[in-house]
Amino acid sequence: MLELIDVSKVHSGSKRSVDGITLRLGTGLLGLLGPNGAGKSSLMRIAATVTRPTSGRVLFDGMDAVARPQTLRAALGYLPQDFGVHPRLTAREFLSYLAAARGIRARQARARVSELLELVNLTQAAARPLGGYSGGMLRRVGIAQSLLSDPRVLIVDEPTAGLDPEERVRFRNLLSELAADRAVLLSTHIVSDVASVASHIAVLAGGRMLAHGTAEELLRAVAGQVWETTVPPEHAAALQARHLVGRTARTGAGVRLRLLAPAPPVPEAQAVSPDLEDVYLAAVNQPAVDPAAAR
């Protein structure tokens, strides 16, 4: 459905925010993980036709979406990481305005806006100016606008930032349902956001794709490399200096460490099943491992 082929983005001063990334989005949810500055947002903006890639191609249903972005934009829902709203408009008016910008007819727009406001739990606040909304409420308005046209491609960048835990669960459920029949690209640096909903995961760092595959494939790649052990506090620092430590917890018996290492870091260490957070840490801190060929 949407393909990004060898896409790069070079800014002034030769800085590459995206470096030769190839992604193919079909039905389902692709989670994009990466630390801050990994290039996720730059990639999302290229996919959403907001910025042009310096090189590479973006194809939507086989058509060049860089040269002709209108077709993709008509089928796109996009939620950027940072955006503003018109503070004097109410949520209902703002969404109606954006619905008109999407070419949605008035009667359908009214019904759709009401439905979306209910979905994001803003019905009771819908008649109040956006200027008085909290950050989380504005984020929900952003989610609502991304769904106005029932898009075939949904691109959401850090959508759960500012949402409380229950709202985050609601949104994950929504994404999961939407991904059943459309392409969803979700970017986040919160591993738990993708762990339960993503069919495929890509890990980015430094503008490059370090790992790409299904959750099972990525977990298999680090199987046998995740260890847990409890050591006295005075030994913990040495272990942390020599190995990649994912989690640290102080217990009555000492400091419990979860580490990544090809072999047991200490004789007492026990191998444990890896999770996505281990995959993420392994990817961003080691050479790229791509169990499913990305190119």
Place this chain on the structure above:
Amino acid sequence: MPGRLVRLAFGDFLDRARRPACLAVLAAAVGLGCLAVPGTDSHWVILRVGDYRGRYNSAYTGMAVALAATLWLSLGGFYVVRDALGRDRRSGVGELLAATPLHTVGLLVAKALANVLVLASMVGVLAGTALVMQLARGESTAVAPVALLLPFVVVTLPVVVLTAAVALLTETVPVLRGGVGNLAWFFVWLVVAVGGMAPGAPFGGLGVHEPVASMRDALLAQDGNAAGVRDFSLGFTYEEVPLRVFDWDGYTPSSGYLLSRAALLLLAVALAALPAIWFPRFAPATGGRARPGGVAGTLPGLPVQPAAFTGRPRTPVPTGRSGWQLLAGEVRLLLRGNGWWWPGVAALAVAGTLAPLPGVTRIVLPAAWLWPVLLWSRLGAQRHTDGVTALLDAYPAPRRRVLAEWLAGVAVAALTGAVPLVRLLLAADLPGVAAWCAGALFVPSLALALGTLSRTGRLFQAVYLPLWYATVNGLPLLDFMGSDDGPRIPCPPCPLLPPPSQLPLFVRSAVTVSTTALPRPSSPTRAARTRGLVVFFAIAFGASWLCMIGVRLAGLSLVNPLAQLSFAFLPAIGALVARRVSGEGFADAGLALRLREQWRWYLAAWLCPLLLAFATIGLAAALGVPGVRLSALDGLIPGLPGWAGVTVLMAVVPLLTPVYWGEEFGWTSYLRPRLYRAQLSRSVLATGLIWALWHYPLAFLGYIEFADPLLGLALWTCSFLVQETLLALLYLRSGTIWTASLAHAGNNMVLALLVGTVLKGSDATTLTWLPILPLAALSAIALLAARRGRAMIRP
């Protein structure tokens, strides 16, 4: 503490100085300075004492520019430095400052000081320009630095400091923070400008009185019968007969005068510190952009427990024509939150109904088209100030949105001007109706264009108010609303056609709308690029050639730098508009200075013209060209030895770089990369030819006179080709257009001037072909080096 405030102010100043808008402001200052010293035979004057003007020596030139700067910077400078606190609020830096131990008074004084630094940089540029203009006018080339600079220090700076403080103060008062403050300042300034020239003005007013009194005394001493000595005017005026000249060598300010200027400075400090009483130190409740990452406000009375998830929305969403909804949305955006506006509209409607027709056109209609200024200033800017572009950039049909936005502005004009229109129709005043139509189209077009270009409403507010004021005061050339009730041109046969006098306004509206209604798609197609080139050529050539011809028909000399300013910036303007129209943006424009990392190329750009000048002179001597006299350099600047004159020229060249940016941003930055992409030689050749073609009319309009026009044009073309080779390579190697602009300034002000001086007896053809040889040699070397594959920096 004072050192801390200075560091804080300097940091703020650095942030502002690094924005591209700062260069535009400094370029405007250079333009102002040039305007303030009209040509010796010009009918336009800035400063007049009776029927006289002073001889352009250092004292008079400095005073004239300083007085003009006082007047203009007190108006324009206010808008330049406004939004100091707003920027901190929006960026979030304000919250960081608020959390420091710095006292609120110190914070405000530092901000005011930063404003002063910005305006003082403009004053500094103006002082430099005054020196250049004195030398350029040539009436007196003896430079007296103290006499030149003193007016800027004692007359201009205190007013500028006060303006900076007032700009800050208005930002701390919520009702004056936005457009209301901008509007209010225009009318306050009118009062200050007029009242400030009176002898008894508080704190000496604009500081005009004492210097002008000194000028009167000097004039009377030279001509006791000088007519109209009591008359004095400061401002751009047209004199039927060029003014006579008197000598004025400056004056020594009295202690009372100096005390009054010092008092003005103290008043400014007090005004800057006064808001500490009520300024809340960037507390979030005072406002900021509503954004999902920040706390924009609180909303009581909402349920704590979210509802259960009910599944995704099911409403089908067929798309189709939603133009009316979009227009309604844009109108709502303009009008929402302005309950205060409607009573004014109603009052204007009543006044328009009851007033006699002349009053309607002279008073009610202008008032009706002043009332929506704050609404119109949102056009093109609101989506940026509200940060909605992050969403809208991914939406389809951007043209439709821009068109709807423009139509919303026209609707506002129609709404407020409806009653005057009806009165005009009932009176069968069809020319008036046509003028009304032109105004209703023009104002929203101007607002949308300026808002789109500047992404802020301030530029439209700053430009429209003087335009409106000039219209109300009967300047017919600027009468965009037909409020002048002078003789009307008879109505043409078809009442739907505008009278000829209004056609330029319609055309202007159409051009403005068409260029701004075509938005910037984030991925320009070949068609968009072609459109950009068409727009570029239309402006760079069409408008420039019209200006060249117009200047000549107006009786001005094209050798006059002031006359050249009328078209010197049009290639850059063409490039600016073309980039917006085509959506190509400015990523490859090379606007970054890169002074630190590319200083070698800056040095080369600065020195090469001098070296080429000496190479040309040496070549002329070697070839036996008659009339080579190095001693002629002693006359380059009278009173200065040759080496000093050359030094002055070299010092002036960087100051003139912004002027020559007006061409380079068009030809080298915009056009060349779009001709024969990735084929350097062809693109340079094509650009050089086009650049030469642009100059051709000047050969027939008196700028340069070739004995054999065909030969002269051919040689001139060769000169442009080799120059463009060097300028393009300079741009590509440094990644910034400013090196090419500096080199271009050097080519004109050093190479051409020095060769012309040393070879004074030679004709234009000789002076054209001689420099071609060293230029061509340098170009060949540079091209060879480029072809060896050394890395070019992409802007």
